Amino acid sequence: MSYSKLNLDQHKIEKARQLAKQIVKPVNDYISKHTTDTIERATLRILGADGINTDGIPVPNLIVDALGNKIEFGATTYYINALIRKNATPQQLNKQIAEGLDISTITLTDKVLIENKAQEFIHEFTRRVKQNTDYRNQKITAYKNKENSPLLYLIVATGNIYEDVKQAQAAARQGADIVAVIRTTGQSLLDYVPYGATTEGFGGTYATQENFKIMRKALDEVGEEIGKYIRLVNYCSGLCMPEIAAMGALERLDMMLNDSMYGILFRDINMYRTFVDQKFSRMINAFADITINSGEDNYLTTSDAYEKAYTVTASQFINEQFAYDSGLPARLMGLGHAFEMNPDKENGFLYEMAHAQMAREIFPEAPLKYMPPTKYMTGDIFKGFIMNAMFNFVAKATNQSILLLGMLTEAIHTPFMQDRFLAVSNAQYIMNNIKDFANDIEFKKDGLIQNRAKEVLDQTISFLEEVNNKGLFNAIEQKMFAEISRPKNGGKGLDGVYEKSPDYYNPVYEYLENELGLKSIAIERRKIK
Amino acid sequence: MSYSKLNLDQHKIEKARQLAKQIVKPVNDYISKHTTDTIERATLRILGADGINTDGIPVPNLIVDALGNKIEFGATTYYINALIRKNATPQQLNKQIAEGLDISTITLTDKVLIENKAQEFIHEFTRRVKQNTDYRNQKITAYKNKENSPLLYLIVATGNIYEDVKQAQAAARQGADIVAVIRTTGQSLLDYVPYGATTEGFGGTYATQENFKIMRKALDEVGEEIGKYIRLVNYCSGLCMPEIAAMGALERLDMMLNDSMYGILFRDINMYRTFVDQKFSRMINAFADITINSGEDNYLTTSDAYEKAYTVTASQFINEQFAYDSGLPARLMGLGHAFEMNPDKENGFLYEMAHAQMAREIFPEAPLKYMPPTKYMTGDIFKGFIMNAMFNFVAKATNQSILLLGMLTEAIHTPFMQDRFLAVSNAQYIMNNIKDFANDIEFKKDGLIQNRAKEVLDQTISFLEEVNNKGLFNAIEQKMFAEISRPKNGGKGLDGVYEKSPDYYNPVYEYLENELGLKSIAIERRKIK
Amino acid sequence: MIKSYGDTINDGAVQLSFTLPVRHSAKADEAAKQYAHKLGFYEVEIVYSNALSDEFSFFVVYGKTHVQIDYDKIEVEDVSKSMDFYEVNDFIKEHIKRQVVVVGACTGTDAHTVGIDAIMNMKGFDQHYGLERYPMIEAYNLGAQVSNEELIKKAIALKADAILVSQVVTQKEVHIHNMTELIELMEAEGIRSDIIVIAGGPRIGNKLAMELGYDAGFGRGTYPENVASFIVEKMASKAMQY
Amino acid sequence: MIKSYGDTINDGAVQLSFTLPVRHSAKADEAAKQYAHKLGFYEVEIVYSNALSDEFSFFVVYGKTHVQIDYDKIEVEDVSKSMDFYEVNDFIKEHIKRQVVVVGACTGTDAHTVGIDAIMNMKGFDQHYGLERYPMIEAYNLGAQVSNEELIKKAIALKADAILVSQVVTQKEVHIHNMTELIELMEAEGIRSDIIVIAGGPRIGNKLAMELGYDAGFGRGTYPENVASFIVEKMASKAMQY
Numbered sequence A, B: 001m002s003y004s005k006l007n008l009d010q011h012k013i014e015k016a017r018q019l020a021k022q023i024v025k026p027v028n029d030y031i032s033k034h035t036t037d038t039i040e041r042a043t044l045r046i047l048g049a050d051g052i053n054t055d056g057i058p059v060p061n062l063i064v065d066a067l068g069n070k071i072e073f074g075a076t077t078y079y080i081n082a083l084i085r086k087n088a089t090p091q092q093l094n095k096q097i098a099e100g101l102d103i104s105t106i107t108l109t110d111k112v113l114i115e116n117k118a119q120e121f122i123h124e125f126t127r128r129v130k131q132n133t134d135y136r137n138q139k140i141t142a143y144k145n146k147e148n149s150p151l152l153y154l155i156v157a158t159g160n161i162y163e164d165v166k167q168a169q170a171a172a173r174q175g176a177d178i179v180a181v182i183r184t185t186g187q188s189l190l191d192y193v194p195y196g197a198t199t200e201g202f203g204g205t206y207a208t209q210e211n212f213k214i215m216r217k218a219l220d221e222v223g224e225e226i227g228k229y230i231r232l233v234n235y236c237s238g239l240c241m242p243e244i245a246a247m248g249a250l251e252r253l254d255m256m257l258n259d260s261m262y263g264i265l266f267r268d269i270n271m272y273r274t275f276v277d278q279k280f281s282r283m284i285n286a287f288a289d290i291t292i293n294s295g296e297d298n299y300l301t302t303s304d305a306y307e308k309a310y311t312v313t314a315s316q317f318i319n320e321q322f323a324y325d326s327g328l329p330a331r332l333m334g335l336g337h338a339f340e341m342n343p344d345k346e347n348g349f350l351y352e353m354a355h356a357q358m359a360r361e362i363f364p365e366a367p368l369k370y371m372p373p374t375k376y377m378t379g380d381i382f383k384g385f386i387m388n389a390m391f392n393f394v395a396k397a398t399n400q401s402i403l404l405l406g407m408l409t410e411a412i413h414t415p416f417m418q419d420r421f422l423a424v425s426n427a428q429y430i431m432n433n434i435k436d437f438a439n440d441i442e443f444k445k446d447g448l449i450q451n452r453a454k455e456v457l458d459q460t461i462s463f464l465e466e467v468n469n470k471g472l473f474n475a476i477e478q479k480m481f482a483e484i485s486r487p488k489n490g491g492k493g494l495d496g497v498y499e500k501s502p503d504y505y506n507p508v509y510e511y512l513e514n515e516l517g518l519k520s521i522a523i524e525r526r527k528i529k
Numbered sequence C, D: 001m002i003k004s005y006g007d008t009i010n011d012g013a014v015q016l017s018f019t020l021p022v023r024h025s026a027k028a029d030e031a032a033k034q035y036a037h038k039l040g041f042y043e044v045e046i047v048y049s050n051a052l053s054d055e056f057s058f059f060v061v062y063g064k065t066h067v068q069i070d071y072d073k074i075e076v077e078d079v080s081k082s083m084d085f086y087e088v089n090d091f092i093k094e095h096i097k098r099q100v101v102v103v104g105a106c107t108g109t110d111a112h113t114v115g116i117d118a119i120m121n122m123k124g125f126d127q128h129y130g131l132e133r134y135p136m137i138e139a140y141n142l143g144a145q146v147s148n149e150e151l152i153k154k155a156i157a158l159k160a161d162a163i164l165v166s167q168v169v170t171q172k173e174v175h176i177h178n179m180t181e182l183i184e185l186m187e188a189e190g191i192r193s194d195i196i197v198i199a200g201g202p203r204i205g206n207k208l209a210m211e212l213g214y215d216a217g218f219g220r221g222t223y224p225e226n227v228a229s230f231i232v233e234k235m236a237s238k239a240m241q242y
């Protein structure tokens, strides 16, 4: 993709990237000095903490709640200490904690002992994740030829994991490459992860480790049957980013919606909290080879898709830097964007094409996640169906990677089974019918499409300059993204943020930093500065 | 359109055109020596013959039937003679004929008297046609800016002219630029034109002069209301080509489906008969400034649209020559083609685009009539709706002129009112959304699209060479078009063909030849040879 | 007992669209809603409405129904288990022991040849050979726009075992009139019981055809071997082997 | 009396589509046909069917109905004849003689702000100013994901004349629970009758809202002035001018 159809100025792209680097720098500084409730809980989960008490409170929460301010030292010490002191397996210890054991009060044993023991569990985690990535790689390689391009992404959202399984298997048989289980409304605001198989959700199904496992199995089953690797997606935005990432790593999810900007703007999560969480969650995703999906596409549900296109591009640049700084390679960055222009806009198709193509050219290696029209979908399911076709067209014609299929009933209800079927046939028809179109056409020099891309890139640079001047925290407060303002100290979850003590200990974090080469990056960065 | 996006070889296009000229030559020779029942009836209608007898037989038929073999002298002499002898107006004479008067037996008066009298009626006809064309030109100029491009063409087909009016007015209000009243199944096989307002048809409404008038008035009305000139279309293929052309000229129709090849292949009309008829019908259309629509698009309902694309292009070249030889300028040649490729064909969209674009480049001035998918439409109205969207896309992206809107229920029933509404919104959405796309993209040099166009042009030339070698009559007999074979002396209507006597007299024919400059063309042609 | 399904078993979800002959307005929307209720749906949502003209409005509707149906009680003849090309020919050789004569046409004013061609032509349709290709069948395809009189004349002349009638245009019930006329004419000629008469077309069902006095009717997606199987089995069962 | 319309008055034509929980087969098609008959349609055509999975099939259906409805008897409140921006302000000045206090939120776990913003925000929606722009209205938009408790607390603190509740997510009736809870809490607090309570959202109708104890409900396509008119007229009629 070295040849640019849009004739974009590579220097400008480089400039935008440098600005994004500068923008995330102060945020990273904040991140490196803090930990959160959910980072500690995620760490505990990776080390083996699991289960719930009779009130349904998860063991990791029990531990962290009991620790209180001791969190500044990291929860690991206390959990591993308890394991050693009680000479217990994690399963045994989890049970005791669920029954009331407070491990924060157990006298600490020798640091070296704790460190060594911790390595054992990290090793166990690594083994399991490695097994997952091996399985995935093997299947993807074996079944490559049956995959659609872009990958077709379908959503299930019945609220009941067992109904979801039926719908997901049907979707896979119909041609989906990716199945996402939408979370129930409001889960992102829960400061814990629910437990076990669940059958009651609103607008979606609870993300639980057991639900992950059930769906993973169902998709593997149908995948084997049809000779395809079906990717499973869930959400690690919200108050439990790293915990859900950890669960995903363990249960072999393949993608995670994962974006603190989304949480801040659309779920009113506190910005400090979620930036800190995001880093660890992305490290886990990177380690488990899980593709993230970022959420800047959502800006266009509150902002106008033409006027504010540059906010999406700018956010992609920022998300890219955050991702690099968490050890994610470009090939795992499913940066988000969307086809949300007013369908009545003259030449709207050309502009959508310009936007999609510029995302493609600016992030050539990223598995871009392209979102369908939602905002301008109405009860006119017929019109909606051709808007979805135009969306599929642009996606194929600009080589998008991950195609979230639009539903003709978007404005009405969460998808019926038949809606999903129609969506897949729509996409398959278009993708086959225009298969080599991207390759067969060129954009006129200085035509509408080229000029539009140039314009958006210029706007992006000005915007990034402004954000850089203000600082990202202030920029968010001042409504610069999605036209939504979030105060720095407002929103949910700030009380779960802790400054790390100089003695803070988190062997999982350190291990991942090492594995992902982040230590050296940090050093290098410092050198450059 | 001098610059070719397809990079087609202009010499090849010229070559195909020359071949078509040669192909129509022997057919024209046959045509010039013959007249038919319906040519005589059309001539009579132009001179004033009209009405029916109590059995519903039209006066022009009564006259021609009575004449028998005297037709070789032309019916005009007898009708004008009777007018003179009876000192009657046409209205009075028509009434007498309807009541049983046989004018073939009335002694003939002085030839000069007859000729002079005939000129009076020709003058009256000319006046009326001129009034029609003036009105049309004035309105089209005045309302130009509200027209869609391509013009949106909708069909009504209730069988009842009064229901048709409702549906047509609704269609116009929804955005149609053109309304066609589909004829009842089987009318093309009637060797007469039914009379009066009709309310009973199957799959369409009878084409009668009164129905033309009713619909014309209705469309003018709604046109004035919305500030648009709504074009009216009917059909002059079949056994009464010139008569319906004459009625259309009188009632200010704006377009006529008019193609003897269509009649031969799809209605089993005898080829000699209909080629002779076609010439006169096209002369009338030319004189009344009526755009014809040819029917080679229909070939693709019996032949494969990819394999046999060249038969359509070849037929367009042939139809073009027939049209020129009838005095039709290029700007009135609505040559037909269609989007009929199997939707499952890989890259089908690119091939459709190549075909549509090549028609556009080869016939730059022609108001091309582009037909929607029909053959591969199924009861899956959702899929059908996006196939129609892709069709609209290609039409707009290749600057087609006349867009016959596809119906999502094509495979099910003649259009419901809601189907038509959905079709218009589909087209309007696409046309606005991709407005300048045609102008903004280029085809890759030697890409799939360019190569496909080149291939079809090459196939067209070979095909035309073969037709030229065999002769058009034999080629039709040998299934070369639409994979349908029609024997030269088979089909309907051959008994209505008469060799003209050396004394054959048809002042209307002569007048039109003069007006259309056909005499000089014929002379020039002879010179070239 | 089963019900229509949206995303939960037995939720009874159904999508509808229709036009009402009223001007588009809030009242029209309410009328559409009540109309859907009268049609028997509950939790009705008029999710979209628009004017088609001054006098008509279009509605897209979702609703739910309590109606259920006993799936076990549904009976249907399964044409898909018909014989194939080879089996039909073998069957004829074995049971009928001579070539079977079949005459087909698209009749009345109907000019749609593609359907009857799909059944009869050599090259067949969708990789299924047409009857003309069957060695044990003598097939005559008369084409389209064939009058019932002509068809009967030909069938008698050719000593047809079976007549195939294609009807594609169904607007204003034109096919009903035409199909009925054929049977009446055959009865008048006294040949109805000698010849198997089969109708086909995208909107022809077995039930309809039988009601109109045909031996069978075949709808969309029919393959030549389905018809061939039916004919030869019928002949065998009628013991028409003379 | 009117009926649905295809291409001839009173033809009763209707398009349907639905899924049945059965494997796709000829039997499934027949079941779909009979199901449509049981739904009350005649001349039913299953024009398309396809497998959604091993256990589900999808059908597109056209049919006709005899059901008719008396259009003259349809009654509907026409919101479109509400006052406009200027009239509302004048009305308040004249009849209420002080600023009207309105508190709005998207409540429960619902995070859709766009709808309530359209009604309340300064910039409004589709060229219609939001309540914040009305000089005679003091409008407080609490945003989304606001709990009923919080909303009531605010309303009391601000001495609200009216509460606006937006509900967009309706899956599994989540809005019903949440909307009911608000009214119950208000009644428990004894403030229900002091405050006008209005609900809105794309799937909220006036009828439903009234059933749940609200003063009114507003659906898709509502403009700020529709709500404003309702509030001030209600206040005037309740003689709440203190």
Ligand code: B12
Pocket: B182, B183, B184, B185, B186, B202, B203, B204, B266, B298, B301, B302, B374, B375, B376, B377, B378, B409, B410, B411, B412, B413, B414, B415, C109, C110, C111, C112, C113, C114, C115, C116, C118, C119, C125, C164, C165, C166, C167, C168, C169, C170, C171, C198, C199, C200, C201, C202, C203, C218, C219, C220, C221, C222, C223, C227
């Ligand atoms: C191609 C076509 C034409 C071509 C026909 C070319 C030809 N030589 O056949 C042309 C362009 C000439 C044409 C003209 C018209 N058509 Co037309 N046409 C179609 C079209 C697009 C496809 C039909 C087709 O070829 N299907 C493919 C074949 C293989 O399928 P099939 O016919 O269903 O056959 C299968 C089965 O039904 C069955 N079968 C069929 N016959 C038989 C017989 C027997 C014995 C058996 C066992 C089985 C069997 O087996 C076949 C294989 O599985 C349809 C729309 C559509 N997409 O269906 C409209 C359609 C059929 N046409 C229609 C109409 C109205 C017309 C016109 C009357 C319009 C007009 N007023 O000018 C004209 C006139 C035709 C006339 N006098 O009959 C309507 C009919 C509406 C209705 N329900 O009554 C349709 C549905 C379009 C529409 N929505 O308006 N048409």
Ligand code: B12
Pocket: A182, A183, A184, A185, A186, A202, A203, A204, A266, A298, A301, A302, A374, A375, A376, A377, A378, A409, A410, A411, A412, A413, A414, A415, D109, D110, D111, D112, D113, D114, D115, D116, D118, D119, D125, D164, D165, D166, D167, D168, D169, D170, D171, D198, D199, D200, D201, D202, D203, D218, D219, D220, D221, D222, D223, D227
């Ligand atoms: C934008 C959007 C989002 C954005 C919201 C951004 C934001 N800040 O608001 C984002 C991406 C965050 C989002 C998320 C989700 N969404 Co959402 N979303 C939409 C979407 C595309 C548009 C909604 C919209 O903005 N409409 C425009 C406004 C102006 O219209 P409106 O809300 O109808 O408001 C008008 C009237 O209803 C009325 N009105 C509304 N409120 C009130 C209040 C009063 C008092 C009055 C008088 C009038 C009034 O006046 C307004 C102006 O006329 C719809 C689909 C669609 N096209 O409708 C789905 C949709 C609403 N979402 C849906 C779902 C399920 C979700 C999720 C729960 C999915 C998930 N599990 O993750 C999440 C979580 C949200 C949550 N916790 O609530 C479903 C709801 C299904 C259902 N019937 O229950 C929909 C229908 C999509 C679908 N088909 O699945 N969504």
Ligand SMILES: Cc1ncc(COP(=O)(O)O)c(C=O)c1O
Pocket: A183, A184, A186, A187, A188, A235, A236, A237, A238, A257, A258, A259, A262, A267, A293, A294, A295, A296, A298
């Ligand atoms: C990045 C991201 N995370 C999460 C979500 C889903 O929302 P929630 O986190 O509330 O489940 C979305 C939805 O669009 C998203 O884009």
Ligand SMILES: Cc1ncc(COP(=O)(O)O)c(C=O)c1O
Pocket: B183, B184, B186, B187, B188, B235, B236, B237, B238, B257, B258, B259, B262, B267, B293, B294, B295, B296, B298
């Ligand atoms: C050239 C032409 N003439 C006529 C017709 C209509 O058929 P008929 O002449 O039978 O009314 C068509 C239909 O496609 C056509 O293309």
